[in-house]
Amino acid sequence: MMRGERTRREILEQPDAFAKTLSSTEEEVKRAADAIKGRFIYATGSGTSFHAALVLQRAMSKIASERVISIAASEIPYWLPDDLKETVLLAFSQSGESKDVLIAVDFYRRHGGEVVVSVTNTEGSTLDRLSDITIITRAGKEESIAATKTYTSQLAASFLLSICTAERKRCCLDDLREELRKIPEAMRNTIEMCQKRVVEVAEEIKDRDIGFILGSGSNYPTALEGALKLRETSNLHYEGFAAREFLHGPIQLVSRHTPVIIISNGLQEVIDRVKVYEAPVIEIGGDVPVIKVRDEFSPAVNIIPLQLLAYNTSLLRGLDPDSPEKLSKVVR
The missing domain is CATH 3.40.50.10490 (Glucose-6-phosphate isomerase like protein; domain 1)
Structure with missing residues (x-):
């Protein structure tokens, strides 16, 4: 296999x-x-x-x-x-x-x-x-x-x-x-729409050890989950934050070497602040396309490009996303 x-x-x-x-x-x-x-x-x-x-x-x-x-x-x-x-x-x-x-x-x-x-x-x-x-x-x-x-x-x-x-x-x-x-169809269409761009993003981030994922409201948990997937599968140190909380300290770590993935939802002010420090910015719902759905249900759709990103980045780094060596399916 x-x-x-x-x-x-x-x-x-x-x-x-x-x-x-x-x-x-x-x-x-x-x-x-x-x-x-x-x-x-x-x-x-x-x-x-x-x-x-x-x-x-x-x-x-x-x-x-x-x-x-x-x-x-x-x-x-x-x-x-x-x-x-x-x-x-x-x-x-x-x-x-x-x-x-x-x-x-x-x-x-x-x-x-x-x-x-x-x-x-x-x-x-x-x-x-x-x-x-x-x-x-x-x-x-x-x-x-x-x-x-x-x-x-x-x-x-x-x-x-x-x-x-x-x-x-x-x-x-x-x-x-x-x-x-209608969410399953939105998920299916998002998979089809985003895969090409996700592979490109994986190439961009695969050698950058530190990065951030920002989300707000319903997609604050999506940011946390996306960061966890990248840590688990790709051995990259990604952290998820509530978007504006990122401005209260963590932004100090931003540079041209730290990708910032933002789940777009009225967060232009945060995007502009991050770009001041020349960080590569990737927008889920912007340059990474997703189907727009009701906000409360959007975590089921917006997580998909982040899962695919973790999968592709892991492969590009020579790892196996199926079996991270230090993890097990059940923590006992």
């Missing part, structure tokens, strides 16, 4: 995995929405799954007006209050076996937490068994170490849960549901 074949295949499978998750999880998502109603929500996960929790936080806040806070699973025991009655823990883990997520669930239960809703790709996993309600994503088996299709499937479940939760408040969101159903 050629290097990176699994990663590439799984990136290309994302539109179908997203659509299948939407069409197959309605029943459990509605049960989760019923359980959530009126409760404060803690969302958690590790690595890529934590980034999915952040996307869920924004979607639930904007679509369903729910109170949500996302905390990395390993930090749950240090940040949650001692009395967790009248709350929900929404736990993300593609494997359902992440040690930190399982510890977070145990802590939540021992401190009075009443409802655990999990989003996992693995039916019958430990997390599934520990949960009151499990939303099983339909991504199919993911063989590469770096998560791609399981991430966007988690986003599909998150968006659907946000809509169902809002509908429990007697909101009619048929238009929003229709927009969500």
